[in-house]
Amino acid sequence: MKKLILVVDDDQVFNRLLVEQIGDMGFEVLGAHSWAEASVILAEREPDLVFLDLRLPDADTPQLVETLAGQFPVIVLTGYGSIRNAVSLIQAGAAEYLTKPVSLDELEITIRRELENAELRQRNAFYQRQMASRRPGPLIGESKAMDELRSLIDAVAPTDATVLIQGESGTGKEMVAQAIHQGSLRHEREMLTIDGGTLQETLFESELFGHERGAFTGADRQKKGLIEEAAGSTLFLDEIGETTPANQAKLLRVLETGTFRRVGGAKTLKSDVRFVVATNRDLAEVSQNGGFRSDLYFRLASFVIKVPPLRERREDIPLLAEHFLQRFSRGIERKLVPEARKLLLAYDWPGNVRELRNLIERAAILAGREERIRPEHFGALASRREDAVVFAFDHEPRLEDVERECLRQSLARHDGNRAKVAAVLGISERNIYRLIKQYELGD
Numbered sequence: 001m002k003k004l005i006l007v008v009d010d011d012q013v014f015n016r017l018l019v020e021q022i023g024d025m026g027f028e029v030l031g032a033h034s035w036a037e038a039s040v041i042l043a044e045r046e047p048d049l050v051f052l053d054l055r056l057p058d059a060d061t062p063q064l065v066e067t068l069a070g071q072f073p074v075i076v077l078t079g080y081g082s083i084r085n086a087v088s089l090i091q092a093g094a095a096e097y098l099t100k101p102v103s104l105d106e107l108e109i110t111i112r113r114e115l116e117n118a119e120l121r122q123r124n125a126f127y128q129r130q131m132a133s134r135r136p137g138p139l140i141g142e143s144k145a146m147d148e149l150r151s152l153i154d155a156v157a158p159t160d161a162t163v164l165i166q167g168e169s170g171t172g173k174e175m176v177a178q179a180i181h182q183g184s185l186r187h188e189r190e191m192l193t194i195d196g197g198t199l200q201e202t203l204f205e206s207e208l209f210g211h212e213r214g215a216f217t218g219a220d221r222q223k224k225g226l227i228e229e230a231a232g233s234t235l236f237l238d239e240i241g242e243t244t245p246a247n248q249a250k251l252l253r254v255l256e257t258g259t260f261r262r263v264g265g266a267k268t269l270k271s272d273v274r275f276v277v278a279t280n281r282d283l284a285e286v287s288q289n290g291g292f293r294s295d296l297y298f299r300l301a302s303f304v305i306k307v308p309p310l311r312e313r314r315e316d317i318p319l320l321a322e323h324f325l326q327r328f329s330r331g332i333e334r335k336l337v338p339e340a341r342k343l344l345l346a347y348d349w350p351g352n353v354r355e356l357r358n359l360i361e362r363a364a365i366l367a368g369r370e371e372r373i374r375p376e377h378f379g380a381l382a383s384r385r386e387d388a389v390v391f392a393f394d395h396e397p398r399l400e401d402v403e404r405e406c407l408r409q410s411l412a413r414h415d416g417n418r419a420k421v422a423a424v425l426g427i428s429e430r431n432i433y434r435l436i437k438q439y440e441l442g443d
């Protein structure tokens with residue numbers, strides 16, 4: 001596609017000349033004789049480079065340079081080659097300034113150089129954004145559960161073993177997968193991800209294994225699958241519980257033999273990927289009930305990492321909250337007031353770390369310039385009745401699960417005061433002691 005260059009100069013003759021000359025260099029050019037005219041064009045088109053006359057009838061060019069320079073390179077045309085003007089223009093962000101009359105050579109060299117610079121800058125920014133979004137943050141948490149998790153990760157990461165990560169939604173399974181990849185010898189290449197849940201059976205298959213030309217309607221050329229793309233790296237297979245039985249069989253084959261075939265292909269290819277898979281379902285149970293191939297389950301179960309739900313490691317809640325608060329506060333030093341902290345600690349987080357993260361991000365926005373995060377910033381969470389008992393199970397609960405959870409929350413709310421809890425729940429204190437023991441809720 002041709003690059004678009006906009007020339008803004010009220011000198012009719014010079015403008016036409018410049019437009020013609022730049023057009024001859026193979027660029028698309030538009031001319032405007034005032035800032036008003038230029039604005040109309042800018043509302044519709046995105047130029048790759050703009051020439052601005054230093055003296056425009058209806059705008060202050062140095063000021064324009066300041067606002068426009070971040071969007072595209074601006075080259076200022078000046079009738080008076082005064083150094084003083086030039087310095088202040090460059091400081092304002094102009095890419096370059098040219099003194100009229102402009103020689104053809106100088107014009108072309110400047111345009112090509114500035115376009116190239118802009119492209120480099122853009123590509124750089126793109127890579128940096130990508131790196132930043134990929135660079136996995138540290139796993140936050142100092143609970144015993146997190147310590148154990150970290151030592152499991154450290155132990156298995158450098159091996160090539162297949163790992164099954166199990167945990168409720170939002171607990172950090174993908175982060176764990178990244179940590180395993182980063183701790184492996186394969187970390188120099190990026191980890192690739194495929195989602196077992198979002199793709200239909202045949203699409204998943206060709207995504208993963210690739211296909212040969214003519215394998216199905218629309219397969220007009222050969223395509224490598226993610227197994228090949230991720231050679232030498234790690235392939236993260238998310239939501240493995242959602243894959244179809246046929247694909248489970250093919251996965252089992254890769255895991256057992258290290259070989260695979262592209263869809264519609266006859267060649268047997270060797271795989272060089274390390275598989276890390278994740279699910280938020282209890283695969284042991286699902287496979288017992290016939291919802292998942294048990295041979296694949298047993299193959300995967302040789303190394304399982306369970307990521308515990310947030311409510312089972314409450315001591316991590318404040319740490320994570322502070323972590324996200326810093327992250328979403330853009331340099332503002334922020335603090336949770338004690339009541340806000342209490343609110344977070346009392347909640348059960350069915351959506352786990354992701355829910356906490358989203359809540360904090362929202363609170364940071366609502367707090368605006370305020371430094372103190374107060375319960376009001378937590379919206380619905382703050383208006384929850386203090387004495388409400390909320391149940392969140394990742395399975396259909398048994399009555400005793402409900403009883404245990406009810407007792408646990410009551411104890412937490414009344415600071416472990418057994419007499420109070422007995423009164424609230426309408427049973428004798430003796431029974432409270434018995435239940436605490438039975439459910440191992442004592443300290």
Ligand SMILES: Nc1ncnc2c1ncn2[C@@H]1O[C@H](COP(=O)(O)OP(=O)(O)OP(=O)(O)O)[C@@H](O)[C@H]1O
Nearest residue numbers: 138139140168169170171172173174175280353354
């Ligand atoms: N221990 C942690 N420290 C810091 N951030 C975390 C931690 N655990 C999770 N997060 C953050 O919480 C969010 C959810 O994590 P992640 O996507 O890894 O969860 P998941 O278990 O894969 O969820 P799902 O089952 O819904 O796919 C992410 O933004 C992640 O960065």
Ligand SMILES: [Mg+2]
Nearest residue numbers: 170173174238
């Ligand atoms: Mg995930």
